[in-house]
Amino acid sequence: MNVSAPLKASDFKSDLKPVWCPGCGDYHVLLSLTKALADLERKPEEVAVISGIGCSSRIPAYLKCYGFHGVHGRSLPLGTGLKVARPDMTVIVAGGDGDGFSIGGNHFLHACRRNIDLTYIVMDNRVYGMTKGQPSPTTEPDWDSALSPGGTGLNPFHPLVIALASGANFVARAFSGDIRGTTKLISDAVNHPGFSFIQILSPCVTFRPEQKEWKSAIHAPPVEATDDPARAARRIMTDDGFNVGVLYRGDRRPYKIGDGVEHKTVADLEQEFQI
Amino acid sequence: MSDQIKIDTGISIALTGSGGAGVMTAGGMLLEAAAKSGFYGLQTRSVGPQIRGGEAAALLRLSNHAVEIHRGGFDILFALDWSNFSRFAAEITLDENSVVIFDPEGGEVPEIVSAATKNIIELPIKKFASEIPGGRMNMIALGIVAGAIDLPKETVLGLIVRKFASKGEAVLEASRACLEAGYKHAGSVANAPKLVSDAENADVPRWLITGNEAAALGAVRGGIKFAAAYPITPATEILEWLAPSLTAIGGNLVQAEDELSSINMIIGASYGGIPSITATSGPGLALMTESIGLATAAEVPVVIVDVMRGGPSTGIPTKSEQSDLNIAIYGLHGDAPHLVTAPLSVADCLFTTQWSVHLAEAMQVPAIILSDQYLGQAKMIIDKPADVAFFADRSKVEKIDTAYTRYALTADGVSPMAIPGTAGGQYTADGLEHSVTGTPSSAAEDHHDQLAKRRRKIEGFNYGTHWAEIEGEGDLVIVTWGSTAAPVREAAELARAEGISVKTIAVRLLAPLRVEALEAELAGARRVLVIEQNDLAQFYRYLRGHVDLPADTRAYHHPGPMMLSTTEILSEIMKEHRL
Structure with a gap:
């Protein structure tokens, strides 16, 4: 690789063949992510992509960046630890709706609240695909499945509203099939300070074939992104769920504890124990 | 030879009182005064379930040589009142030589006390305090006890000035007057044992530290720069010490939303190349186990300090127990080799933590350190720990x-x-x-x-010789681990002084068990006693599963909340010796 030449999207892609089904929306997310990283002019070694468990959580290995494919639901804590310890790294946490909103739901709330400078991408297909078709927190209440015959009867979880209420600093919705739009949103999210959350509607053509119709339902938001959380919440709660774009941009200061400077030595710390 | 070996080293003191009586403050000052006067000692506390207040007992042992555990009996009991004394009675064993000081206004002497000793001294402490504007009973008690055991008054006065100067002249003056009043009445306790200093100790640099502080310091000495924290009794002090300390040395501590998060945060940070630690207790360790398996499989070094408390479930959060050995060794699913270590004393919390950081980093594995409530929260006077060359070197x-x-x-x-x-x-x-x-x-x-x-x-x-601390020779061998090592080693020393040969093996590296080394140390053993503080004899069964032990091997064990005492272990040694 010529280091002086600008990197292309393909320079961020590994040779590993994804386990995803043909037609899965996640292929497009992978493509958008590599394009965004090229646009951001990051080097692959400066980026870490962290995930949990599920179809979409396989994404780190398909990239040439540093990656961590952890346990189910704990991608945000992994990414948080990495970013706090290594603020020089660009940290992108990625996964699915079951991983992020069910088993990892508590971490989602607190990651939004903590406002660490990282980007969280959830590929939302409203189903557990890897375990072959069970309802997730974002599944419609009447969706019939073997595990919940006749549907769950439960209101779907609304990740964007919850992200907003919990303090996320950047909230956006994307559609995997809109590669240009998704690329731009990822790039904007990474550039925005603090915790950025993107819900990417990414169809599961195997267990939710009706999601193939999403491409015709998608539309751009009718108005510009707002920095007023109350306004953003109202829009998100009253829209049809298919408008894509930046919905909220906040200016909360990203989380920071220490300054990384050694003000004292360990020998200094020991003084307090001396008699 | 008598069955009763008298443990004549040092003075054991119990201060008890109801909430707000300030026995912990008085006990802490007594310990510090002893430290400043060249003595060694330790203080533990026994408290009720109340978040704040409630009856409390400050338990001290002071000596002219290093002591690591209560001996199992008390020379002086000072009861400011008898509020819920029955709760402490099992911990405060008295005999005919014990001196009891109490205020008659604080109620009747409990029968368990009057049956044990005749040396019961009535002093109207409350009345003394009321004669001094702003006077407090605990400061008078401090003066009486410090005077009775011959601690220099100037030393205690110096501490009072340091402690109360910031609270204004009135408070300082009241405390000073109380102390003077206490020293004046110390003569009433004429038959109390005295602290006799050993000139050799005078110039030895010493520290006053708890095991939790020592573990935290060991972590930063070993190179830890990141911690994730979820509060839990009795581990929180490790995290609270690390929070400002890590920031001061250029690191970070993040408070997590739960233990599932804290373990993953440290895995993430360590994946980023930064040596990382967390501290928890049994319930938190249970939540962490899946991700400790992740650290094993992904080969990311992390250190987890489990300050054990009574279990299972919420158990007894404020009392010590060595009952997390099984989960620490066997808790991970799949074949997941990892490290399990245990500090053998308060001072050893520093060494074992520092060593564990080194081991975890060198092998890129998770290390679980099994400390416990006793080690973690006991405050102890120790010789300044030596610098050891174990660092994170991945x-x-x-x-x-x-x-x-x-x-x-x-x-x-x-x-x-x-x-x-x-x-x-x-x-x-x-x-x-x-x-x-x-x-x-x-x-x-x-x-x-x-x-x-x-x-x-x-x-x-190559773990070197640090896998265990081995003392003595003999065909009677005691194998133990963790905090129980302290009473075992002390009891063995006392037995040796009486001419009984006993060898002690205190195991610091629990997993991987050094089977060959342990079997070599057991060669020639006729009888083996495995001693630990839990109900299921977890360590004994673990050894049974891995080590070729002599036929005559038995377990001596009981669960918390009572610690194993030097006295009871000595009695077990005597039993073995007679066989």
Whole structure:
């Protein structure tokens, strides 16, 4: 690789063949992510992509960046630890709706609240695909499945509203099939300070074939992104769920504890124990 | 020879009172005054379930040589009142030589006390206090006890000035007057034992520290720069010490939303190349176990201090018990070789934590340290710990010329790690079984190779002599671990002074168990006694499963909340000796 030449999207892609089904929306997310990283002019070694468990959580290995494919639901804590310890790294946490909103739901709330400078991408297909078709927190209440015959009867979880209420600093919705739009949103999210959350509607053509119709339902938001959380919440709660774009941009200061400077030595710390 | 060996070293003192009486403050000052006067000692506390207030007992042992545990009896009991004394009665054993001081206004002397000793002294402490504007009973008690055991008044006065100067002249003056009043009445306790100083101790630099503080300091001495924290009794002090300390040395501590998060935060930070730690207790360790398996599979070093308390479930959060051995060793699913260590004293919390950081980093594995409530919260006067050369020294790749294989099959099983940011070292760490490159694989060969590599790393490592502390010789051998080592070692020393040969093996490295080394140390043993503080004899059964033990091996064990005392272990040694 010529280091002086600008990197292309393909320079961020590994040779590993994804386990995803043909037609899965996640292929497009992978493509958008590599394009965004090229646009951001990051080097692959400066980026870490962290995930949990599920179809979409396989994404780190398909990239040439540093990656961590952890346990189910704990991608945000992994990414948080990495970013706090290594603020020089660009940290992108990625996964699915079951991983992020069910088993990892508590971490989602607190990651939004903590406002660490990282980007969280959830590929939302409203189903557990890897375990072959069970309802997730974002599944419609009447969706019939073997595990919940006749549907769950439960209101779907609304990740964007919850992200907003919990303090996320950047909230956006994307559609995997809109590669240009998704690329731009990822790039904007990474550039925005603090915790950025993107819900990417990414169809599961195997267990939710009706999601193939999403491409015709998608539309751009009718108005510009707002920095007023109350306004953003109202829009998100009253829209049809298919408008894509930046919905909220906040200016909360990203989380920071220490300054990384050694003000004292360990020998200094020991003084307090001396008699 | 008598069955009763008198433990004549040092003075054991119990101060009890109801909430707000200030017995812990008085006890702490007594300990510090002893420290400043060249003595050794320790203080533990026994408290009720109340969040704040409630009856409390400050339990001290002071001596002219290092002591690590209560001996199992008390020379002086000072009861400011008898509020709920029955709760402490089992912990405060008295005999005919014990001196009891109490205020008659604080109620009747409980029968358990009057039956034990005749040396019961009535002093109207409350009345003394009421004669001094702003006077407090605990400061008078401090003066009486300090005077009775011959601690220099100037030393205690110095502490009072330091402690109360910031609270204004009135408070300071009241405390000073109370102390004077106490010293004046100390003569009423004429038959109290005296602290006799040993000139040799005078110039030895000493520290006053708890095991939790020592563990935290050991962590930063070893190179820890990141911690994630979720509060839990009795581990919180480790985290609270680390919070400002890590920031001061250029590191970070993040408070997590739960233990599932804290363990993953430290795995993430360590994956980033930064040595990382968390501290918890049994319930938190249970939540962490899945991810400790991730650290094992992905080969990310992390250190977890489990300050054990009574279990199972919420158990007894404020009392010590060695009952997390099984979960620490066996809690991970799959074949997951990892390290389990246990500090053998308050001072050893520092060494064992520092050593564990070194081991975890050297082998790229998780290390679980089994401290406990006793070690963690006991405040102790110790000799200044020596500097030891165990640091985080992870094998890393600096420059990558050819294709990088993160999980290469090396002779010792340790593969150099590419730290994020290193060009050409990009790989995906994975909890899925993987090939040498880190690519997910379900192939038998990869699974077998990686399992063997991870096992080889920790089985072939050279742990030196630190796997255990071994003392004495004899065909009676006591094997123990963790905080129980303190009373075992003291009891063995007392037995030796009486001419009884006994060898003690206090195991610091619990997993991987050094089977060959342990069997070599047991060669020639006729009888083996395995001593620990839990109900299921977990360590005994663990040894039974791995070590060729003599036929005459038995367990002596009981659960918390009572610690194993020097006295009871000595009595077990005597039983074995007579056999």
